[in-house]
Amino acid sequence: MPSKNYVCIICPNSCEIVADFSGKEVAKIIGQSCRKGEEYVRKEIVAPERGLTTTVPVKNGDAALVSVKASKTLPKELIPKAVSAVAKARAEAPVKIGDVIIKNVLGTGVDIVATKNVSRKAGINTGQD
Numbered sequence: 414m415p416s417k418n419y420v421c422i423i424c425p426n427s428c429e430i431v432a433d434f435s436g437k438e439v440a441k442i443i444g445q446s447c448r449k450g451e452e453y454v455r456k457e458i459v460a461p462e463r464g465l466t467t468t469v470p471v472k473n474g475d476a477a478l479v480s481v482k483a484s485k486t487l488p489k490e491l492i493p494k495a496v497s498a499v500a501k502a503r504a505e506a507p508v509k510i511g512d513v514i515i516k517n518v519l520g521t522g523v524d525i526v527a528t529k530n531v532s533r534k535a536g537i538n539t540g541q542d
């Protein structure tokens with residue numbers, strides 16, 4: 414049965430955990446100091462998820478890019494497609510922290526949201542004046 418080593422990222426202890434598993438069937442997990450470590454490794458084996466942070470170009474902003482993140486973790490296998498979807502996105506200034514740049518990315522129920530404020534470039538009419 415294959416074995417794989419993990420470093421638990423749930424807390425700063427960084428426990429080194431070894432799991433024996435076949436496919437998604439977990440036989441043994443050792444090295445964790447608490448239940449959270451076991452849960453982390455089981456999830457890594459059965460349904461790994463990852464966060465996503467990147468940037469999106471901003472039209473008419475006082476900065477060219479706005480940093481964004483996924484509102485929740487995404488299934489690891491969807492990360493490349495999510496990155497492609499975000500790469501096509503464009504924001505229009507002003508952008509505020511928490512603004513949804515892409516709603517329900519890839520039908521996951523997860524939004525891509527701004528993590529930075531970007532003001533409108535001076536001299537550009539908002540159309541609301």
Ligand code: SF4
Nearest residue numbers: 421424428446447450
């Ligand atoms: S197993 Fe528990 S104690 Fe060890 S790093 Fe993970 S959360 Fe922290």
